[in-house]
Amino acid sequence: MEIKEIKAGELDPKKFVKEKVEEIRKIVGDGKAIVALSGGVDSSTTTLLGHKALGDRLKVYFIDDGLMREGEAKQVASTFKKLGIKVRIVSAQREFFEALKGKIDPEEKREAITQTFYRVIFARLIRAIGAKFLFHGTILTDIEETIAGIKRQHNILEQLGIDTEKEFGYKLVEPLKQIRKDGVRKVAKALGLPESIYNRMPFPGPALAARVIGEVTPEKIALVRQATAIVEKELKTEGAFQCMAILHNDRVTGIREGKREFGLQIEVRCWDSRDARTAAPTEVSWITLIYKIAERITNEVPGVVSVTYNITPKPPSTMEAV
Ligand code: XMP
Numbered sequence: 001m002e003i004k005e006i007k008a009g010e011l012d013p014k015k016f017v018k019e020k021v022e023e024i025r026k027i028v029g030d031g032k033a034i035v036a037l038s039g040g041v042d043s044s045t046t047t048l049l050g051h052k053a054l055g056d057r058l059k060v061y062f063i064d065d066g067l068m069r070e071g072e073a074k075q076v077a078s079t080f081k082k083l084g085i086k087v088r089i090v091s092a093q094r095e096f097f098e099a100l101k102g103k104i105d106p107e108e109k110r111e112a113i114t115q116t117f118y119r120v121i122f123a124r125l126i127r128a129i130g131a132k133f134l135f136h137g138t139i140l141t142d143i144e145e146t147i148a149g150i151k152r153q154h155n156i157l158e159q160l161g162i163d164t165e166k167e168f169g170y171k172l173v174e175p176l177k178q179i180r181k182d183g184v185r186k187v188a189k190a191l192g193l194p195e196s197i198y199n200r201m202p203f204p205g206p207a208l209a210a211r212v213i214g215e216v217t218p219e220k221i222a223l224v225r226q227a228t229a230i231v232e233k234e235l236k237t238e239g240a241f242q243c244m245a246i247l248h249n250d251r252v253t254g255i256r257e258g259k260r261e262f263g264l265q266i267e268v269r270c271w272d273s274r275d276a277r278t279a280a281p282t283e284v285s286w287i288t289l290i291y292k293i294a295e296r297i298t299n300e301v302p303g304v305v306s307v308t309y310n311i312t313p314k315p316p317s318t319m320e321a322v
Pocket of ligand 1: 319
């Protein structure tokens with residue numbers, strides 16, 4: 001079915017919230033639902049809409065898949081506690097690393113993450129509390145890119161013809177699927193979410209696994225996590241749409257303390273974009289790149305001897321590497 005887009009410029013966020021709350025109540029009736037909150041603007045907005053409509057009948061989980069950034073679980077739980085919403089942290093690192101073992105193809109890696117979320121983790125949570133619905137922060141751009149075959153976004157199911165009720169035992173509720181990132185930010189603000197959330201940089205569902213080229217292992221995730229923290233901190237003042245560190249699979253020859261070191265490579269990307277459909281590299285200052293980012297990454301992230309900056313726009317690049 002064709003989805004009717006609501007453009008950010010035409011969006012009346014208060015009216016949107018009212019309509020979605022009514023719609024959710026109609027769909028869920030007196031049943032229970034779950035939502036997986038990552039702390040990003042899409043899942044946070046979905047959680048708040050769901051909570052407004054259903055109160056405690058919506059159970060909120062943070063899935064710790066081992067692929068998230070430094071300190072993310074605690075930060076998300078504490079932000080939502082302040083909003084009166086209890087977040088339960090689910091430990092699922094083992095399941096995700098097991099599913100990713102030996103996989104190098106980007107789409108296979110994405111598929112392994114999707115299956116682990118939907119078939120294993122969400123199905124288990126749904127059964128445990130007797131819920132029938134899963135709330136989802138899917139936005140229009142996710143749907144379009146998946147349908148176009150560019151990248152299988154981790155959260156696209158129904159639009160690919162997957163009957164979630166038959167396959168996994170629950171129905172999806174996707175209140176944001178008519179809007180894009182800029183629209184979601186307006187709704188998030190209208191719902192009273194803090195600026196740290198409504199202006200938060202996007203972070204992909206497959207998390208740091210989207211930034212490890214080749215096989216994803218706990219060791220590689222630890223390296224990219226460290227590099228990500230440096231990149232996000234040093235580029236904070238750029239006001240970019242998104243910035244990231246990517247760990248390459250190939251090694252290159254470097255020198256450390258006068259000796260040859262066949263080391264790792266990190267690629268830095270920093271994007272200007274309005275809605276993630278197209279993007280251009282930010283003109284980051286040379287000083288920031290060389291003296292802050294390259295120096296810190298090569299000094300602090302073990303084994304890295306080379307740091308590069310991506311200068312390609314989207315298209316032909318995409319924003320994430322995987
Ligand atoms: P790409 O790499 O497709 O990224 O140019 C466009 C935007 O989407 C984010 N992204 C994802 N978001 N699930 C998500 O929720 C995903 O599987 C996914 N893959 C990419 C990416 O971070 C960027 O903002």
